[in-house]
Amino acid sequence: MIIPNRSAGLLLHITSLPSRFGIGDLGPEAYHFADLLQEAGQKYWQILPLNPTEGGYGHSPYSSHSAFAGNPLLISPELLVEEGLLQRKDLDTGVEFREDRVEYDKVADYKLKLWQLAFQNFREQADAEAQKEYKDFQREHQAWLPDFALFSAFKKNFGNRSWVEWPTEIKQRAEESMNALASEMEDEVEFEIFLQFLFYRQWEKLKQYCHGKGIIFFGDMPFYVSHDSADVWSNPAYFKLDEQGNATGLSGVPPDFFSETGQLWGTPVFDWKALAKHGYDWWIRRIDHNLRLFGLLRLDHFRAFSAYWEVPAGEDTARNGSWQQSPGADILHLLQKKHPQMPIIAEDLGEIDQPVRDLIKQFDLPGMLVLIFAFVSDEKAFEGSFMPHNHTRNSIVYTGTHDNSTVVAWFKEAKAGDRKSLSDYAFHELSEENVHEVMGRLALASVAQLAVLPVQDVLGLGKEATMNKPSTARGNWEWRLKRNEFNRKHAQKLHALTKLYGRMPE
Numbered sequence: 001m002i003i004p005n006r007s008a009g010l011l012l013h014i015t016s017l018p019s020r021f022g023i024g025d026l027g028p029e030a031y032h033f034a035d036l037l038q039e040a041g042q043k044y045w046q047i048l049p050l051n052p053t054e055g056g057y058g059h060s061p062y063s064s065h066s067a068f069a070g071n072p073l074l075i076s077p078e079l080l081v082e083e084g085l086l087q088r089k090d091l092d093t094g095v096e097f098r099e100d101r102v103e104y105d106k107v108a109d110y111k112l113k114l115w116q117l118a119f120q121n122f123r124e125q126a127d128a129e130a131q132k133e134y135k136d137f138q139r140e141h142q143a144w145l146p147d148f149a150l151f152s153a154f155k156k157n158f159g160n161r162s163w164v165e166w167p168t169e170i171k172q173r174a175e176e177s178m179n180a181l182a183s184e185m186e187d188e189v190e191f192e193i194f195l196q197f198l199f200y201r202q203w204e205k206l207k208q209y210c211h212g213k214g215i216i217f218f219g220d221m222p223f224y225v226s227h228d229s230a231d232v233w234s235n236p237a238y239f240k241l242d243e244q245g246n247a248t249g250l251s252g253v254p255p256d257f258f259s260e261t262g263q264l265w266g267t268p269v270f271d272w273k274a275l276a277k278h279g280y281d282w283w284i285r286r287i288d289h290n291l292r293l294f295g296l297l298r299l300d301h302f303r304a305f306s307a308y309w310e311v312p313a314g315e316d317t318a319r320n321g322s323w324q325q326s327p328g329a330d331i332l333h334l335l336q337k338k339h340p341q342m343p344i345i346a347e348d349l350g351e352i353d354q355p356v357r358d359l360i361k362q363f364d365l366p367g368m369l370v371l372i373f374a375f376v377s378d379e380k381a382f383e384g385s386f387m388p389h390n391h392t393r394n395s396i397v398y399t400g401t402h403d404n405s406t407v408v409a410w411f412k413e414a415k416a417g418d419r420k421s422l423s424d425y426a427f428h429e430l431s432e433e434n435v436h437e438v439m440g441r442l443a444l445a446s447v448a449q450l451a452v453l454p455v456q457d458v459l460g461l462g463k464e465a466t467m468n469k470p471s472t473a474r475g476n477w478e479w480r481l482k483r484n485e486f487n488r489k490h491a492q493k494l495h496a497l498t499k500l501y502g503r504m505p506e
Contacts, residue, residue, distance in 0.1 A: 001394050002296070002343050003366065003449040008503040009044025009218060010037060011402065011454040013061070013467070014074050015102055018483040022097030022107040026202040027076025031209055033486075038213040040491035041498040043505040044296065045210065046218035046452050048402060050074065050203070059104045059477050060468075062222045062300065063267075065151070065229040067286050068144040070199035073107055077114050079202055084125070085118040100464075101478040119194050137197045143285055144230075149192040150178065151230035153185045162228040164245040171245060173234070203293070214505050218345075218452070219294030221287070223301040223308075224251045224267040231282075232268060238275050238282055239268040250311045252318035256351050262309070262318030263471060269310050272327050280331050287335055295343060302346040302365075305332065306356040332363050345396060349373075369397040369448055371439055372410045375422040388425075388446050397448035399439045399457045402467040406456045409463035411435040436460040444501040451503060455486055458494060 017024025017033060024030070037045055051064035052071045061071075080086040095110050097103060126134070138145060151163070158166050169177035182189055207217060225231045227247055232239050240249040247268035255262045275283065290297050299305070305328025311321035336342055346360050348367040360367055374386035384390055391397060399407050411419065412432055423430045426438045436457045443451045456465040456479075468476045498504055 001364070001366075001449065002341055005449075005506055006501075006503045007043040007450050007505060008444060008498045009042050009046055009450065009452045010040070010458065011046040011398070011452050012481070013048040013402070013477075014050070015061075015477065016455075016467070016480050018099070018481050018485075019076075020097070021077055021091075022095075022110065023073055023102045023104070024480060025074050025076040026199075026206050027078045029483075030076075030206055034206075034210050034213055034215055036486065036488065036491045037210075037215050039488060040494040041504050042494070043214060044216050044218045044450065044452065046298075047220070049220050049222060050293065053104070053477070054108055057226075058473050059102075061220075061477065063226050065155075065226055066144075066148050067222075067225045067229070067231050068141075068289055069148050069196055069230070070203060072115065072195040072199055073104070073111060074202075075111070075115070075195070075198050076202055077111070079205075080114070080118050080198070085121050086114060090114060090117060099482050100480055102480060104478075115195060115198075116191070118198070119191055122194065133201075134194075134197055137200060138193060141196070141200075144289075145193060145196060147234035148196070148230040149189045150182055151233055152192040153188040154181065156188065157181070157185060163233040164228075171233075207293070216295035217293070218296040218298070219290055220298045220300055221290050223299070223304045224265065224269070227266070227268050235282055238271055240271050241268060246313065248313050250313055250315070252309050252311050252321060253350065254309050254321060255319060259471070262321070264311055264315065264318040269308065269324075276327060276330070280327070280334060283331050284334055284338070287331075288338065291339060291343065296345060297343060298345040298347055298368075300347045302348050302360070303350065303352055303356045304328070306353075306359050329359060329362065332359075336363065349401075364394065366394045366396055366449070368401075369395050369446070370400060370404065371398065371443055372400050372404060372407060375414075375418050375425070377415055377417050377421075388442055391446045391448050393447055393449050395446075395448040396450045396452055397443045397446040398452050398454070399436070399443050400454060402454070403470050404466075405463065406454070406461050406465050407436045407439045408432055408457075408460055409466060412462065432462075433460070441497065441501075444497055444503060451501075455481065458490060459486060 012033065014026065014030065015024045017029045019025055019027065019029050049061040050070050051061060051066055052069055053059040053061055053064060057063035077086060077091050081088055081091065093110065097106065154166065154170060163171055170181060210217060236245060240247060242248050249269040250264060251267045251269055252264040253262050305326055307323045308326050309318065309321045310324045311318050342363060342365065344365055346365040346367050348356065348360060349370065369386050369391055371386060419430065426442060428438050430438060440453055440457060443453060465479050467479050
């Protein structure tokens with residue numbers, strides 16, 4: 001069991017933090033939130049993937065053009081001032097942002113100007129120590145950083161078109177042509193490297209601050225990667241592509257309780273035979289990279305480590321796909337040799353069959369339990385496994401996740417029978433004003449070793465605070481905390497509950 005003591009945590013992505021720059025970042029409010037976590041007796045801060053979202057599907061952190069790079073939008077301008085790369089007056093451009101939602105395009109335009117100025121200042125002012133730190137960073141991330149920087153610079157050069165539409169010699173990575181273009185775009189390539197340097201420097205400082213307060217980051221890693229990404233462009237043999245670079249097999253999930261046609265995600269599936277010949281090196285590097293960022297790592301869509309749904313290219317829905325076996329056990333065995341403690345969480349939501357359960361059991365991985373799934377009219381959907389009396393110790397219990405409604409929104413829209421089911425179970429008269437508190441107590445009281453509450457459910461927020469509505473293209477990933485909306489009063493109340501249910505950190 002990788003979580004040795006009963007403990008608790010909060011789920012809040014970095015983008016959802018307050019800030020004056022239109023998006024949460026790695027700056028002062030992140031440190032303030034860490035202080036509140038400690039005061040609330042929380043041991044874990046769960047976040048979503050940190051990869052770049054610009055140019056992805058609706059700015060989803062699960063759709064990125066890199067599986068390794070950090071999201072430059074999360075770089076804190078205020079910390080750049082502290083680092084001497086910007087001046088305070090540089091931040092005051094007169095741009096105003098919404099307090100409650102992320103306006104991604106507006107934020108990107110504003111921050112790009114600041115990054116370019118910081119880059120110019122670094123080139124002109126960086127001393128020997130800073131230059132050494134910069135070179136050390138590039139050496140440490142040599143496995144992915146050069147290809148990512150080239151990809152990002154080239155993509156802008158070719159009008160942000162997919163790499164499949166680039167000139168053949170660049171698309172197919174002809175060395176002489178690539179070197180010639182890279183030489184022409186030296187400044188642009190260097191700029192991309194610099195942004196990653198800033199991101200990772202700020203991330204490491206925040207992580208160390210949290211560790212000093214006994215707080216562990218709990219991260220998330222998607223199973224698939226975007227077709228239009230540095231990863232696929234630089235490792236085409238590891239994906240099922242045709243000679244032109246187009247995907248021949250697409251990812252998704254079959255029709256189920258939630259969707260009659262399934263979900264067609266559209267990312268390329270892996271060529272496992274090619275990966276096996278190289279000892280699954282790319283996969284191991286990817287998980288290693290994430291485990292350097294986070295103390296715990298959730299593997300999203302874990303069921304694909306057993307078998308995955310492959311849809312032939314050209315299909316409009318996922319209905320006509322088929323199950324294909326995955327070498328997940330081989331990858332996990334290799335991972336276990338490098339990381340004997342296996343700080344891995346299996347995202348095992350949805351329709352899970354026995355081979356997936358066996359794989360989870362084989363590696364003794366904690367799974368996920370979502371309480372709002374427990375109180376539904378159609379018990380066949382979940383077989384009662386989410387009911388608190390069926391919970392198991394080696395699990396993570398949630399009131400809901402980033403893909404669900406908040407508890408208050410769920411309760412407001414729930415059928416009368418579902419409301420009664422929860423009320424009878426909790427032995428409590430429920431309303432929209434108290435349901436989040438009752439559900440939070442059920443999570444904290446659970447036998448599951450770790451309980452994680454989304455901040456929205458701690459605050460009792462409604463539909464407006466939903467982070468993501470799966471299968472919808474707009475309005476997702478935008479919700480933000482307002483300044484002081486989550487404060488010491490909430491932290492102290494949460495501390496009392498965490499202590500009451502035996503989840504205080506050692």
